[in-house]
Every structure is written in C-alpha cells, then in structure tokens.
Amino acid sequence: MLAQYGYVGILLICAIGFTVIIPLIPKILMVMGLIPTKKNPTKEGQYECGMQTIGKTWVQYNFRYYFFAVLFVLFDMLTIFLYPWAVNVTGLGVGGLIAVGIFLAILIIGYLYAWRKGALQWK
Amino acid sequence: MIMEHIQFIAPEISLLCFALLIVLLDLFITQKRVLPVLSVIGAIVAATFIIVIWNTPPVGLFDKMISIDPFGLFFKLLILAATVLVILASHNYVLKFNKFQGEYYALLMLSAVGLMLLVSAINLITIYVALELSSISLYALVSFLKDKKSSEAGLKYLILGGVASAILLYGMAFIFGLTGNTCLTCIAEYVRGMPFKDLQEVPALMIGLVLIIAGFGFKIASVPFQMWVPDVYEGAPTTITAYLSVASKAAGFGVIARVLMTVFGLPVWLHNDWAMIIAVLAAITMTVGNLVAIVQTNIKRLFGYSSIAQAGYMMVGLAAMGLTMGTKENVTGGLIFFLLSYTLTNLGAFIAIIAISNKINSDEIEDYNGMIKRSPLLALGLTICLISLAGLPPTAGLIAKIYIFSGAVNMGLAWLVVIAVINSVISAYYYFKIAKAMWLGTPVTEEKVDASWPEWLALAACVVGVLALGVVPGLFMNLTTAAVRIFGI
Amino acid sequence: MPEITYSITFYLMAAIAVAAALGVIILRDVFRAALSLILLFMTVAGIYLLLHADFLAIVQILIYVGAISVLIIVAIMLTRDARQGQPLGKIKWVAGIVALALIGVIAWGVINTAFYLSSTPPLEETVKPLGNLLFGNPGYMLTSEIAAVLLLSAILGAIAVIREK
Secondary structure (H helix, E strand, C coil), X not given: CHXXXXXXXXXXXXXXXXXXXXXXXXXXXXXXXXXXXCCCHHHHCCCCCCCCCCXXXXXXXXXXXXXXXXXXXXXXXXXXXXXXXXXXXHHHHHHHHHHHHHHHHHHHHHHHHHHHCCCCCCC | CHHHHHHHHHHHHHHHHHHHHHHHHHHHCCXXXXXXXXXXXXXXXXXXXXXXXXXCCCEEECCCXXXXXXXXXXXXXXXXXXXXXXXXXXXXXXXXHHHHHHHHHHHHHHXXXXXXXXXXXXXXXHHHHHHHHHHXXXXXXXXXXXXXXXXXXXXXXXXXXXXXXXXHHHXXXXXXXXXXXXXXXHHHXXXXXXXXXXXXXXXXXXXXXXXXXXXXXHHHCCCCCCCHHHHHHHHCCHHHHHHXXXXXXXXXXXXXXXXXXXXXXXXXXXXXXHHHHHHHHHHHHHHHHHHHHHCCCEHXXXXXXXXXXXXXXXXXXXXXXXXXXXXXXXXXXXXXXXHHHHHHHHHHHHHHHHHHHHHHCCCEHHHHCCHHHHCHHHHHHHHHHHHHHHCCCCCHHHHHHXXXXXXHHHCCCHHHHXXXXXXXXXXXXXXXXXXXXXXXXXXXXXXXXCCCHHHHHHHHHHHHHHHHHHHCCHHHHHHHHHHHHHHCC | CCHHXXXXXXXXXXXXXXXXXXXXXXXXXXXXXXXXXXXXXXXHHHHHHHCCCHHHHHHHHHHHHHHHHHHHHHHHHHCCCCCECCCCCCHHHHHHHHHHHHHHHHHHHHHCCCCCXXXXXXXXXXXXXXXXXXXXXXXXXXXXXXXHHHHHHHHHHHHHHCCCC
C-alpha cells in the first residue's frame, strides 16, 4: 500500500520542484547575464491585472460568510462518518442502516434548525 | 444484544429525545412557554428511568463503552436534579434571549446528556466524546448573553477548554500507547500485570497520569487549572454559572474518580502516588480559592473562588478515596456526600442570587445591603446556603465536611485536614460578609424584590434538601456508600 | 518500501511538521501563520500515510486542510485590522522555558518506555473495517451516535452564538 502512496509523494516532489524552479528561471538567467535588465515603470507595472488598487487591499468580509464556513465544517464531518459506512453497506446490513439512520436523523434536525433559523439565508 | 442494552441508556435517550423535540418545537411554535415545561418533563422522565434501573447489578454496555452502576446512576441523578433546578431558576432569566430560548434549553439538556454519559463512560473514547459534547454545549451557553463580558467569558472558556481537552487526549494517547487498550478495565488489567515497583520505571504511565489529572483538573477547576473560573463565572449568564459550578464540576469529579480508581487503583504504589498528587493540589486549591475570595466585591466572582475552594475540599475526599484502595477502611462515601451537599447548597445560593439580580440588575455585594428588608425569604434562603457553604450546623455543609475530613484523617492525611479546617475558618469570613450585608446593611431603596414561582420552588427544594441533609444525614449515607461500592472497596 | 526510504520520508515530514508548527507561533502575520498551519496539517497527513492509516490521512486533508483552514481563513478575513498578531513580550521567555521543560519530560518518557506493540500486520484495506467499527456490532456505534449529537450541539451553539443581537 505504501508503495502506491510513494507515487503521490513523487508527484508532490515534482509539483513543489516545478513551482519553485519556474519563478526562479528568470532570476537565474538574469544572474547568468543571458537576458537584459533594463527597468522602467511600465515594465515594472502590472500586466493585464486591472487597475492599480486604491487604499488598502485588505477588506473586511461580511460576517455572514462565517455561517457558511461553520456549517460547511459541520457537514463536512458528516462525510467522514458516512463514507466508511457507504463502502460497506451490505456488510453492515440492517443494523448499520439503522445506526446510520439515527445518525443522519439527529444531524438533519440540525440542518432543519439552521434552515428555519435563516442561517442559510443571505439577508 | 443492542436491544437488551438500550434499556439501560434509556435515561440519556429520553433526555436527548426531549432536547430534539424542543429544537423542533422551537422552530414551529411561537408560544415559548411550553419549552421549559417540556425540558423539566424530559429530565423527570430520565430520572424515573434511572430509578427503575437503579437495582440492576453493574453491567458494561456496548462492548465496554459505558457501564451502568450505582456510582454512575447517582451522578446522573445529581446532574438531572441540577438541570431541573437550573431550568426552574431560568424562568425569568431566559426572557433576555427572546428569540433564542429554545436553543438555551436544548443546549442545556444536550450538555446534561453529555455529562450523564461522561460519568458512566468506561472507555477513553466515550469519555472524550461525552466530555466534548458537554463542553461544546457549555461554550455556547457561556457566551449566550452576547454582551462584552459574556463573549469574553465564552472565548476564554473555549480556548482554555480546548487546551485542556488536548492535554487530556495527549494523556490518553500515552495510556493507549502503553497498554494498547482504550477500555478502562482492560487498561487496569494491563497495569496490574506490569512487573514494576515504581512509577518512575514506566514514564509513559506517569506522564499519562499527570496529563489526565491536568485535563480533568480543568473541569473540576483545581489549581493550577483554575484561571478560567472567575472570568467565566462572572461573564456567563448567572443560570449557566450555577450549572457550571455544580453539574459540570460534579461530573468532572465523577469521571476523574472513576478513571483514577479503576485504571490507577491498583497496585498500591500507583494509587499512593496519585493520591499524593491530589492531596497536594487539594491543599493549594482550597488555600488559593479562599484567600482570593476574601477580596472579591462581585458576588459571582466570589462564588467562583468559593467553588474553587470547595473543589479543594472535594479533592481531599478524592485523595482519601485513592488511599483506601486495597484497605478495609470505608471512607469513600465522603466525596459523594460532599458533592450532594455542595450541589444543593451552591444551587440554592445561586437561585437566590439569580432571583435578586433579576430585579436589581447588579452582582455587586454592596447592592445586597439590607436585602432582608427587601425580600426576607430570599435573604433567608441565601443565608442558610451560606451557612452550609461555611460548614456550620444545622446544615448539610457541616456533615459533609465532617464526613470527608474524618475519612481523610483515617487514611493518614491529618496534615491536609488541618489545612482544610483552617481554610474553612477563612471561608466563613467572606460567606458572612455577604450575610452581614444582607442582614445589617442599610438598603438603597425600599423597593421589594420578588421571585417567580418556579424560582421559589427551586430555592425551597434546595433549602429543604440542605437542612434535611444536615439534620438527618443517616438517610442519605446508605445511598452514598452504595454508590462507591463498585470500586471493590 | 525499504526501511531507509521509510525513515528518510518520516524524518523529512517530521522536520517539516515541526518547522511549520514553529512557523504558526513565530510568524507575526496571522494569515501566514494560518498557511503554515495548513502545511502542518498536510505533513501530519503524510505521517498518517506512513503509519498505514490512509483513511485517516484523507480525513485529515478533507477536514483540516479543507474545512478547518477555510474556517480560520474566513475568520481572519472577517477582522478589520488584525493581520498582525500581538508580540509576546516578557511572557515569551517563561513560556519558552515551560515548553522546553515539557518537551524534555515527554521525550524522556517516550524514550524510556516499552510501548505496546501490536503483533498484527497493518491492514491492506482500511475503510471497510473502519465502517464496521463505526456502525457495526461489536464496535463504536454508541460513540458514533454521541458524535452526531455533538455535531448537533455544535450547530445549535454556533448559530446561537453568531446570531445578531
């Protein structure tokens, strides 16, 4: 099993290497003197990235996003319980189904609650 | 197998069902008056189930996940009693939350479910999940007022509680790593079979033990994990402060006693070690609590420190309990009796405080001046509870202290009892400071202070309980000795 | 996997994890600290993989990298000017000494203990047995249901606490 994940590791190493090396290529070429380094304001400016920002780029987000973030975490948790069950539905049989049913029923009450209280609504 | 076991967790299931019902009803009805009624009914139904299964022999359920035994059932009844009294006392208080009353009751009940599972859990995993269930509900309840102090209290409780959980988990990881088991009795078996003569030979066990004591120490507010108490008690809604100071603390003692007694009970060198840790912490805890309480001017803060000091006395009982393992002595009922007495007393005091602060909107002790003229009954009730907290006759507090201290002396902890008695004398000073303000102070206004009937009911129940425990303690002694018999003492 | 590759991978990940954890507490910029935390979560997932706990590794990435980090980052973006954390001040030294002492004690404990070693080889397939443990009989069914109640109380609590007054 580990050997298979080893390929993921190799991919990861390649990805990290790629992202580190590519931005470094111009610098390396510059140091080697292969490309000219003549600076001017237009060249240093942003290229096709819209207008220059005015004021701080840090804006305060609406706190309503937080409702979604919190609910996302909670329902994300659901998947880690449901997935192992779903992989082995037949093996777990009726007992497992009932157990998952109770599990889901409790959480659906929570979902219903969030819905009716307007936590999913953008006012 | 499952079906046979479910009847034994009927108390938790019924309480959970009522909590779910409250969540659902709250969404669809506008008449919120039903909700407290339902939650009280839920708690009473759960208590009935507990009484029905009271006499069954101890049994481990769901592959040693939780156990049903008199010890756990006693704590469950205590938690349910505290929940009912807090709900009754919340009658006027919840009006502050207008649209969010349903959540208040539901979270209170869910936290009670968590605490009930916690005291009967006999598996590290169940202990952790139940602990988190009760804690998460309490984090939300502490910050329920949404004002500056309450939010700050909630945040502090959340962060420190999270750190405490992490420490506890780390300790559990050490124990699991050493023994390869999560069920308490299996761990105990492994520990008893170890060929060691000293804790230093098994560092992992030592670190695990210390970290677990630290993690639960947060829950019972023992020094040095008591920093959160004053701020959280002051900022939280007063009803939740009352709940935290009794139910959460009682469950904390229940679970720490169970873990220490079951897992680390034998061999002898092991329980001697942790009993000494607990004894030293007890001495520091009560001294710190009492000394700092003297200078407090806010009554909720004062009760925060007072509850730290009381936790110190309870830890005396816990230490004595540890030392009894393997001996013929029977001093273990002391902790249980003390918890019973403390729960009733502290709740009674808090119910009076809730009723008073509803009217005068202040928690400063100087605003209690002349309360005897403004509301004789509330002042009288609060005074009786203060007498009991100080440990004077004819109340439960005296009997509880005698019971717990005599047990400790029998187990050779005389030095600790001397410290505890000195502390009791110190504590009388600040308890009587409140009483003096109420009886001898001159009131700012002559305006009467009254309470609603559920508050009167709850206060009356507490005061009657405190006096009954004080006058005829014999009735309850049998109960408390039965509750600890399961540890094989 | 040969022993040597295993060791190299483990120590590499452990080193990155410790560095990332240090980054979380040392970096003054809260946002960078959060990103460092994500790196920490990733390396921990890698260590889980090395321990043959592949489902746990996926869960680690799904929940911690996917959800918890989102929560943290959203929380940072909700603030107006809290990008710079508070400098630690004098408490830094006390905390450092306490932390070092704790590390010392724990390292001593870990090195000097004969931990319980399971004799069964690691499972090839982990998800199915996990499903059996979570919802099967015998298993941790009760704990799973308590976890559902825990999530419910978290939903109730979260919505009640972030309500508008």
